[in-house]
Amino acid sequence: MDILNAIVALLNFVIIPATAYGAQLALGALGVTLIYGILRFSNFAHGDTMAFGTAITILATWGLQAAGVSLGPLPTALLALPVGMAATALLVLATDRAVYRFYRVKKAAPIILVMASVGVMFVMNGLTRLLIGVDEERFADGARFVIDVRSFREMTGLQEGLALRTTQLLTVVIAFVVVWALFWFLNRTKSGKAMRAYSDNEDLALLSGIDPERVVRMTWIIAASLATIAGVLYGLDKSFKAFNYFQILLPIFAAAIVGGLGSPLGAIAGGFVVAYSEVAITYPWLKIAGYLFPGWQPDGLLQLLGTEYKFAVSFVILIVVLLFKPTGLFRGKSV
Amino acid sequence: MSDADSTFGNRGNRDASVVNPHGRGTIDGSRKSGPTGPGKAGDPFLIGENMSGGYGRGPDILHDCTIAVEKGEIAVIVGPNGAGKSTAMKAIFGMLDLRKGSVRLDGRDITALNPQDRVKAGMGFVPQVNNIFPSMTVEENLEMGAFIRSDDIRETMEQVFELFPAVAEKRRQAAGELSGGQRQQVAVGRALMTRPDVLMLDEPTAGVSPIVMDELFDRIIAIARGGMPVLMVEQNAQQAMNIADKAYVLVQGANAHTGTGQELMANDEVRRTFLGG
Amino acid sequence: MSTNRQAAATSPWRAPILFAVLALLFILEGTVRNSMFSGSWNTSLAILNMGLISAITALGVNMQWGYAGLFNVGVVGFLALGGLAPVLVALPPVEGAWAAGGPRLLIALAVGLGTLALAVQAWKRLSGGRGLAVMVIVIAGFVLYRWLFDPAVDAIEANNSARYGNIGGLGLPVLLSWAVGGVFAAAAAWAVGKVALGLRSDYLAIATLGIGEIIVAVMKNEDWLARGVKNVSSIPRPTPYEIDLQQNPEFVEFAASWGFGAAEASGIWVKIGYMSLFLVVLLSIILLAELALKSPWGRMMRAIRDNEVAAEAMGKDVTARHLQIFVLGSAVIGMAGAMMITQDGLMAPTGYNPLRYTFLIWVMVIVGGSGNNWGAVLGAVLIWFLWIKAEVWGPALIGLLTSPLPDGGLKEHLLDSSAHMRFIAMGLVLLLVLRFAPRGLVPEN
Known part of the structure; x- marks a missing residue:
């Protein structure tokens, strides 16, 4: 029984939250890695793109709620999500046309694009603030739990409860579908292969008749959609606060680099590696240890690091991976 | 080097966490093609005639240079280092700003076309380096070669695999993992996938071993005997002339000698200067 | 194309004229009272002083970016770390704090560092089973560290926690802390650079981004520290x-003889005092930096920056040089951090926002002119002035633009959020400079 309790506690406090968080990071990292692979720079504006997409989705959600539309047990935000994705895609396409294209056509050094993305970050940050302000917004509605603690206890008779929030389950399901669709697109369709070809060898892609501008447009649309989905899922799971989306840039970059920049598969693996480590290292293991070793009474919480240091975890993992495997877990384009 | 490059120099370009130099392009893909015109009567199948020009606003590299290839022939461009061999081929392919001269293919003047449109017009070009998509499989490489085609490409792909049985076995492997010779085969195969009217090879044997080189030459002969004209730049003048129906010796961007491979090999001056006696 | 145009336009008078324009802005701010300027010398000098601190920070970044091409996105961390110095150096000691856990704390920190050093040595020296050995060392070291560290911290934080709860300072002169701030930041930079620059191609940007976040997190959460x-x-x-x-x-x-009231004059006097101190530091750094750049060392740095491959082929140790300049630049940033805390008289770690303290500094460097020290100073003071004034000008502009609109929700919303306009404005300034004058206002010669 104690072992079962320990497993339930592990699921409840570590595995479920970390899986949801990992899926969110993976979606964010996929966007970063695609832009790195195809446009050849790290997009510092990605966090703010996520925030912008989420802000639009929230506004649309409020509109739907005001109109009395709802999805029953599912959050209304799911209906508003396509609006957010479309608006974000339009914004990044406009940004590309106004900012990045100029340097791309001139074959400017990629570092200029990084600098430009800092400028874009400021503008998008300001736009998001204009749209929705800097306060925390909660926009999840519908059923809060798929399984709640009490009914789980009644169902199983275990002492330890298990809660599975709707948003967590949704995150994992949506992330799975999106990732599957993306891989199908990249590996099975002509357009997707053209994107990979462009990432591999720009000149040869051009000489093969692939339109570079079309590849770039597709990349931005996909990256914007991924960013919006990641942002909305993160916001549903926790809450929306513009600054948090800026801060999440570090774990997202860490995930993309740990996996190997430019490798979509790596981005997913990296997202989960970072998420599991973050949660496992900042979780107080006292309760689980109590079930496993009933006689043992440690005086601490058995927490390796306080939750406020979760960013330190992404950083340490990043450093360790880079020291031993400079190209990331899956061989990326860097180096 | 663009403006902004000269501004920031090499700053930050070593930082792999922000910039990705891998596979960066150098060809200006935004250049629009001009109209094509009629060819001249009695033209060879492909001819770059009286070409003069250089890269961008740089000095001229080619001076009144003429290169032509007839159907079913192999034409080679040879010459000492820095003679402008690759430049002449790039000029025919539209990667150079021609000040003078014209390029005509199959009765059409294509001087104003950009490289992408020349591919559509029937040129198959194999660059000297970076001529494959390393992370994609052999099959995907060929598929990308046929990107502009909307019909069924399976037959062409099988023909390529028949021509290069060694890479056929590795069709599901990433092209970047193959040996140097096999990679060249993939590169040639990629160019063949458009079913071009003429195949242009820029030093296909650079950096491969002698055995692989012989095999590659065999394949190229087979392609030409199949009816497709082949134009290639070669470093190994001796071998190249052996298989050439026509050879162009360039010196400092201008035609020095022209003739069949046999003729030029018999020419004392050519032998002394380029073939080492 | 634009470079040529810009190069043609660059005259020796360019920088002096721009600095004169900048001075005029500050004089207007101090004397003219209208909807655009406050007409208060106190405000004008306050903006200038913070501008000077930004200028020193920008100089540090400019050393790294302009001289060596290093992309540091953890400026906020080095700034915050430097800010710790006045707290630890200049504050009077906290009674009982040292006795409560000081020595144990120091031992804990020494054990922590020792563990890392030992792990590195073990990795280098051992051949077989070194992975296991390193893991054992790290785990054992971590357990020992936490065993020493936690009780010490608890004891210090319990000591008069309403007023103090921190380890306290040394009671030394505050000016000394400026140098200590530089040392703190330099030490952190050395550790980061050693790891991130030593790899085959470097990963400095992401490493600095990470360390920046971590330092700020430490400052926010380690109550015993500050x-x-x-x-x-x-x-x-x-x-x-x-x-x-x-x-x-x-x-x-004396104030009355100049026509000022005592309250206003005292504020101005104090700010002039700070300004003089900041100017001394700023000018010394520029002097040293310019001298260094003209020395053989500086020529080598530029050679490395312009062509790393060639420099490496000539036997220059590029990584070591990069580490050197990264540490030096970070030291300057740390010093600026200490100066900022000294001026504010307050250490409030929640204020360390990367947008303001990392990326705005980058806007300053790029706008001023990468590689040019005077450009960095000009860019820093100018951008800081605009950043502050945008808070006033933004609403005024929006008010003007929306005046034809009917009163209602939209107009109100726009007016309410007009303060956020400055983010958009800064982004646009950076993008416009990158596009039309990529070499900045005062280009490197």
Whole structure:
């Protein structure tokens, strides 16, 4: 029984939250890695793109709620999500046309694009603030739990409860579908292969008749959609606060680099590696240890690091991976 | 080097966490093609005639240079280092700003076309380096070669695999993992996938071993005997002339000698200067 | 194309004219009172002083970016770390804190560092089973560290926690802390650079981004260090206090002779004091940096920056040089951080926002002119002025633009959020400079 309790506690406090968080990071990292692979720079504006997409989705959600539309047990935000994705895609396409294209056509050094993305970050940050302000917004509605603690206890008779929030389950399901669709697109369709070809060898892609501008447009649309989905899922799971989306840039970059920049598969693996480590290292293991070793009474919480240091975890993992495997877990384009 | 490059120099370009130099392009893909015109009567199948020009606003590299290839022939461009061999081929392919001269293919003047449109017009070009998509499989490489085609490409792909049985076995492997010779085969195969009217090879044997080189030459002969004209730049003048129906010796961007491979090999001056006696 | 145009336009008068324009802006701010300027010398000097601190920060970044091409996106961390120095150096000691856990804390930190050093040595020296050995060392070291560290921290934080709960300072002169701030930041930079620059191609950007976040997190959460988010106030000043000046009849008389009231004059006097100190530091750094750049060392740095491959082929140790300049630049940033905390008299770690303290500094460097020290100073003071004034000008502009609109929700919303316009404005300034004058206002010669 104690072992079962320990497993339930592990699921409840570590595995479920970390899986949801990992899926969110993976979606964010996929966007970063695609832009790195195809446009050849790290997009510092990605966090703010996520925030912008989420802000639009929230506004649309409020509109739907005001109109009395709802999805029953599912959050209304799911209906508003396509609006957010479309608006974000339009914004990044406009940004590309106004900012990045100029340097791309001139074959400017990629570092200029990084600098430009800092400028874009400021503008998008300001736009998001204009749209929705800097306060925390909660926009999840519908059923809060798929399984709640009490009914789980009644169902199983275990002492330890298990809660599975709707948003967590949704995150994992949506992330799975999106990732599957993306891989199908990249590996099975002509357009997707053209994107990979462009990432591999720009000149040869051009000489093969692939339109570079079309590849770039597709990349931005996909990256914007991924960013919006990641942002909305993160916001549903926790809450929306513009600054948090800026801060999440570090774990997202860490995930993309740990996996190997430019490798979509790596981005997913990296997202989960970072998420599991973050949660496992900042979780107080006292309760689980109590079930496993009933006689043992440690005086601490058995927490390796306080939750406020979760960013330190992404950083340490990043450093360790880079020291031993400079190209990331899956061989990326860097180096 | 663009403006902004000269501004920031090499700053930050070593930082792999922000910039990705891998596979960066150098060809200006935004250049629009001009109209094509009629060819001249009695033209060879492909001819770059009286070409003069250089890269961008740089000095001229080619001076009144003429290169032509007839159907079913192999034409080679040879010459000492820095003679402008690759430049002449790039000029025919539209990667150079021609000040003078014209390029005509199959009765059409294509001087104003950009490289992408020349591919559509029937040129198959194999660059000297970076001529494959390393992370994609052999099959995907060929598929990308046929990107502009909307019909069924399976037959062409099988023909390529028949021509290069060694890479056929590795069709599901990433092209970047193959040996140097096999990679060249993939590169040639990629160019063949458009079913071009003429195949242009820029030093296909650079950096491969002698055995692989012989095999590659065999394949190229087979392609030409199949009816497709082949134009290639070669470093190994001796071998190249052996298989050439026509050879162009360039010196400092201008035609020095022209003739069949046999003729030029018999020419004392050519032998002394380029073939080492 | 634009470079040529810009190069043609670059005259030796360019920088002096731009600096004169900048000075004019500050004079207007100090004298003219209308909807655009405050007409208060106190405000003008306050903006200038913070601008000078930004300028020193920008100089540090410019050393790294302009001289060596290193992309540091953890400026906020080095700035925050430097800010720790006034707290630890200049504050008077906290009674009982040292006795409560000081030595144990120091031992814990030494054990922590020792563990890392030992792990590195083990990795280098051992051949077989070194992975296991390193893991054992790290785990054992971590357990020992936590066993020493946690009780010490608890004891210190329990010591008069309402007022202190921190380890306290050394009671030394605050000016000394500026140098210590530089040392702190340099030490952190060395550790980061050693790891991130030593790899085959470097990963400095992401590493600095990470360390920046971590340093700020430490400052927010380690209450024993500087009381965390409970803030430390009343950090000693190198200048007189306003209240003392106001009570000094001689000063009041002196102020009156200039036509100022005592309250206003005391503020101005204190700010001029800070300004002088900051200017001394700023000019010394520029002098040293320019001398260094003209020395053989500087020529080598530029050679490496312009062509790393060639420099490496000539036997220059590029990584070591990069590490050197990264540490030096970070030291300058750390010093600026200490100066900022000294001026504010307050350590409030929640204020360390990367947008403001990392990326705005980058806007300053790019706008000013990468690689040019005077450009960095000009860009920093100018951008800082605009950043502050955008708070005033933004609403005014929006008010003007929306005046034809009917009163209602949209107009109100736009007016309410007009303060956020400055983010958009800064982004646009950066994008426009990158596009039309990528070499900045004062290009490198």
